[in-house]
Amino acid sequence: MSFANLIRVAIMAILNNKIRTLLSMLGIIIGVAAVIIMMSIGQGSKMSIRQELSKMGTNLIIIRPGADMHGGVRQDPSAMQTLKVADYESIKNEAKLIRNVSPEVTSSGQVIYGANNTTTTVYGETPEYLDVKLWTLEDGDCFTPEDIKKSAKVCLVGRTIVEELFGDKNADCIGKTIRFKSIPLRIIGVLKSKGFNNWGMDQDNVIIAPYTTVMKRIAAQNYLSTINVSALSEEQSDACIDELKTILSRNHKIKEGMPEDFTIRSQQEMMETMSTTMDTITIILVVAAAFSLLVAGIGIMNIMLVSVTERTKEIGLRMSVGARGRDISRQFLVEAIMISLTGGLLGVIVGIGGATAASSMGLPCSVPLWSVVLSFTVCALIGLIFGFIPARKAARMDPIEAIRYE
Amino acid sequence: MKDNKRVVIELQDVRRNFKVGSEVVHALRGISFKIYEGEFVTIMGTSGSGKSTLLNQLGCLDTPTSGEYYLDGTPVRKMKRSERAVLRNRKIGFVFQNYNLLPKTTAVENVELPLMYNTKYNAKQRREAAVKALQAVGLGERLEHKSNQMSGGQMQRVAIARALVNDPAVILADEATGNLDTRTSFEMLVLFQRLHKEGRTIIFVTHNPEIAQYSSRNIMLRDGKIREDQINENIQSAAEALAALPAPQDD
Numbered sequence: 001m002s003f004a005n006l007i008r009v010a011i012m013a014i015l016n017n018k019i020r021t022l023l024s025m026l027g028i029i030i031g032v033a034a035v036i037i038m039m040s041i042g043q044g045s046k047m048s049i050r051q052e053l054s055k056m057g058t059n060l061i062i063i064r065p066g067a068d069m070h071g072g073v074r075q076d077p078s079a080m081q082t083l084k085v086a087d088y089e090s091i092k093n094e095a096k097l098i099r100n101v102s103p104e105v106t107s108s109g110q111v112i113y114g115a116n117n118t119t120t121t122v123y124g125e126t127p128e129y130l131d132v133k134l135w136t137l138e139d140g141d142c143f144t145p146e147d148i149k150k151s152a153k154v155c156l157v158g159r160t161i162v163e164e165l166f167g168d169k170n171a172d173c174i175g176k177t178i179r180f181k182s183i184p185l186r187i188i189g190v191l192k193s194k195g196f197n198n199w200g201m202d203q204d205n206v207i208i209a210p211y212t213t214v215m216k217r218i219a220a221q222n223y224l225s226t227i228n229v230s231a232l233s234e235e236q237s238d239a240c241i242d243e244l245k246t247i248l249s250r251n252h253k254i255k256e257g258m259p260e261d262f263t264i265r266s267q268q269e270m271m272e273t274m275s276t277t278m279d280t281i282t283i284i285l286v287v288a289a290a291f292s293l294l295v296a297g298i299g300i301m302n303i304m305l306v307s308v309t310e311r312t313k314e315i316g317l318r319m320s321v322g323a324r325g326r327d328i329s330r331q332f333l334v335e336a337i338m339i340s341l342t343g344g345l346l347g348v349i350v351g352i353g354g355a356t357a358a359s360s361m362g363l364p365c366s367v368p369l370w371s372v373v374l375s376f377t378v379c380a381l382i383g384l385i386f387g388f389i390p391a392r393k394a395a396r397m398d399p400i401e402a403i404r405y406e
Numbered sequence: 407m408k409d410n411k412r413v414v415i416e417l418q419d420v421r422r423n424f425k426v427g428s429e430v431v432h433a434l435r436g437i438s439f440k441i442y443e444g445e446f447v448t449i450m451g452t453s454g455s456g457k458s459t460l461l462n463q464l465g466c467l468d469t470p471t472s473g474e475y476y477l478d479g480t481p482v483r484k485m486k487r488s489e490r491a492v493l494r495n496r497k498i499g500f501v502f503q504n505y506n507l508l509p510k511t512t513a514v515e516n517v518e519l520p521l522m523y524n525t526k527y528n529a530k531q532r533r534e535a536a537v538k539a540l541q542a543v544g545l546g547e548r549l550e551h552k553s554n555q556m557s558g559g560q561m562q563r564v565a566i567a568r569a570l571v572n573d574p575a576v577i578l579a580d581e582a583t584g585n586l587d588t589r590t591s592f593e594m595l596v597l598f599q600r601l602h603k604e605g606r607t608i609i610f611v612t613h614n615p616e617i618a619q620y621s622s623r624n625i626m627l628r629d630g631k632i633r634e635d636q637i638n639e640n641i642q643s644a645a646e647a648l649a650a651l652p653a654p655q656d657d
Contacts, residue, residue: 004529005522016510317506320467321520321568322495324488400467403506 001327010335014342017307024303025343027296028382032347032375033354034289039371040355042282044364049274052197053267057133059099059231060267061240063087063248065223066260081223082252082261085215088227090247097232097240102129103211104226107219111161111207113178118164122155122180122207124214132230135208140174140189143210151212155185158204159193183217185209237266290378297340297382304336304390315394316402329395336387337380344379348372413476414575414607415441415464420473422459433459435630436473441576441609446602448618449611451627458580460627461611465498465578466490478575495523499569503581505561507553507568513540514549517567524572539567543597559590566597570606577601579610583617589651595620595644620644 001009014021065080088103095101105124110117127142129135143154155178163169165178177186185207194203215221231240241264248254248262308315315328323331352367359365422434433456441447451457462468463475466482469490475482478497482490494500499520507516517536521527527535540546543563553561562582569577579598583591599620602608610621618624619642626634 001522002525009522012511313506314508317508318519318523319491320465320494320500322491322523322572324491324523326488327491327523400462403502 001323001330006330006334007338009331010338013307013311013335014338020303021339024296024299025339025346027299028293028340028343028379029347029350031289031293031296032344032379033351034292035286035375036348036351036367036371037354037358037365038285038289039282040351040365040367041358041363042278042285043368043371044355044359044366046275046278046282047366048364049278050271053271053274055134055194055197056267057228057230058131059234059237059240060132061229061231061237061244061264062266063227063229063244063262063264064225066262080261081221083224083227084222084251085224087248087251088224090251091227091229091244094247095229095240095243097236097243099230099232100128100131101227101229102126102132103224104129104228105211105214105219105221106225107181107214109181111165111178111180113165113176116165116167118161118205120161120180120205120207122209122214122218124211124219125208126211129208129228132228135194136192137189138192140187142189148210148212151216152210153183153185153213153217154188155180155207155209155213156189156191157187157208158191158206160202160204161207162190180207181218183213185213231266234268237268241266293378293382296343297386300336300339300382301386301389303339304332304387305393307335308332308390308394311394312397312402312405315397316399316405319397319399320403325395328397329391332391332394333384333387336390337383340379340383340386341376344376347379348375351375411442411444413440414443414445414478415439415609416476417463418474418476420460420463420470420475422456422463422468423471433630434463434470437630437632438473439625439632439635441607443607444602444605445623446598446608446621447610447623447625448621449609449625449627450613450615450618452613454629455627456630457611457613457627459630461578461580464576464609465500466494491523495520496572497575499572499574499577501562501565501569501577501579501582503584505553505558505565505585507561507564509553512550512552513545513556513564513567516553516564517571519568520572535571536567539571540564542570543567557590558586559593562586562590562594563597566594566601570601576607576609579608581612582610583612583614589648589654592644592648592651596648599644620647 063083065082085103088101091098092101102125106121108121109119111120123129126148127144130137130142137156142156143152147154157173159169162171162173166173173187173190175186177184179185191204191206191208197203229240229244231237244264245260249260252261254260318328355365355367417437417439420434420437421432424431424433437460449457449460459468463470466477469483469485477493480493482493485493508519514533514536517539518532521532521535537546537549540549543566545560545563545567548556548560553564556564583594586594595617598608598610602622610617618638621638622641623637624634625632
């Protein structure tokens with residue numbers, strides 16, 4: 001039988017049993033849609049995390065004090081006091097592969113203006129911080145190296161702080177003095193809004209002040225909590241890390257083979273970690289969805305077996321008028337593949353629709369083209385594999401018995 | 407006179423044994439005959455006489471345990487399943503007792519079916535041949551009627567058209583009037599007699615002895631052997647018998 005005829009016969013057989021076919025197709029539709037939606041969410045999340053991470057800074061490298069062991073007890077890294085201002089100065093003066101560097105001291109607490117108050121974190125930094133972390137000023141000016149030298153009581157504020165303390169996001173607050181832990185800070189600039197990050201953290205709930213101010217006047221500490229560095233370029237990120245390690249090891253008198261008392265992580269590394277995590281989650285989701293495809297395939301096999309038995313007489317007739325075993329098996333194979341491919345096509349449509357709906361509801365979603373191609377291939381294979389047994393059963397029938405079957 | 411004619415079917419001591427459990431059943435115990443082109447042969451016998459087995463042999467649905475069967479000169483016994491399928495497709499037209507039409511399918515599509523398995527025909531030629539065959543059985547006006555919209559007689563006509571469409575060497579009818587009332591049965595016999603006159607070779611397997619009057623030759627089977635093989639010198643006209651039937655009553 002020619003291919004066109006096979007298709008025609010299959011379409012007629014499917015149309016003769018619309019509801020039954022649709023029900024067995026439903027498994028495929030749901031399976032494919034699930035696979036595509038899962039892959040889209042996985043892909044979308046990965047992309048949005050990458051985006052978010054790259055918004056954190058340019059070629060960012062973060063130095064933190066390392067977790068140390070004291071008498072077998074691992075200490076909280078934030079309690080470590082190993083990073084000093086001297087380290088920052090060495091890096092600033094000696095490192096060649098860096099574009100900018102900023103020390104960081106943080107302090108969390110309540111900030112007050114008039115009758116209003118809110119809880120926030122003050123970041124003690126240098127002006128370079130704005131470049132390292134990709135902040136831009138919308139209003140006013142940044143503090144100067146002079147301010148740092150004098151530990152000036154000035155600060156930059158995020159939009160959330162403006163809204164909380166002055167009642168309006170766009171209130172004019174330059175020159176106003178707010179109090180953080182009873183230290184007065186004069187606002188000299190307002191940061192452009194960055195919005196929420198992926199983890200739901202409000203990035204605009206921030207106050208940036210000279211690090212010397214935070215160190216001496218607010219936190220009263222002589223160590224740094226972090227040093228933020230931006231490398232010259234993404235490619236030089238690794239080399240830059242090595243350079244930083246050398247400088248810090250020398251400063252901290254750490255000999256080769258001794259455990260370091262600091263950790264250096266690059267944005268690159270974080271992205272990779274996040275990507276790997278997302279990949280794992282995506283794979284788990286997709287495998288779960290793929291199992292539903294397997295079940296759907298078994299459903300198709302079941303319905304095809306019923307169909308073969310039901311059409312025994314037809315098979316007998318076709319054989320007596322000259323159909324060979326392979327004509328019969330092809331007929332049922334084509335029918336099974338058509339059911340699964342049609343189901344796959346509908347599944348792709350539902351899947352893309354679902355992914356679009358999910359992304360309109362705020363879930364990061366992006367349909368990867370290969371997931372569509374993959375689902376289609378898998379569908380064709382399902383039809384072929386699960387159609388095989390019913391097709392063989394049909395082809396092996398004895399025409400004499402088949403034609404007399406009631 | 408026969409010797410000038412072509413032999414369409416030749417059986418040489420055909421035997422067919424079946425194993426049923428530990429016993430061997432001899433369904434055919436050495437059957438030999440020749441059927442010539444243009445003959446209308448009835449094969450008769452009670453159930454158990456072996457006529458179904460013989461029909462399966464003649465239709466290439468089964469092969470002999472021993473002996474040889476030549477269909478239009480081709481030896482069938484050693485043929486493979488798929489080769490026999492092709493042979494059936496080209497040489498045989500089947501007419502079954504219960505019509506065996508495809509459900510929800512139009513008359514013309516049903517008749518096209520055998521040609522679907524013959525790649526020499528394209529869609530257009532297939533349709534033309536099917537329409538011609540349907541016209542030959544008097545259904546030229548009902549090409550697009552579906553099988554479930556037709557009466558028994560019409561369905562059997564479609565089945566006969568399907569048997570004619572591949573221009574077979576022999577038409578094999580298996581109790582082709584078995585499911586029909588008397589009047590429709592005679593209508594079918596009229597049709598078979600007309601096909602016979604047109605030169606078709608027809609084998610009609612039945613257990614109804616009346617039908618033998620309308621064929622040109624009758625082979626009687628009993629216990630797997632030929633008991634009688636007679637030429638009918640006095641062929642009755644089915645058309646006359648049909649006319650003599652009492653008019654159909656509408657009560």
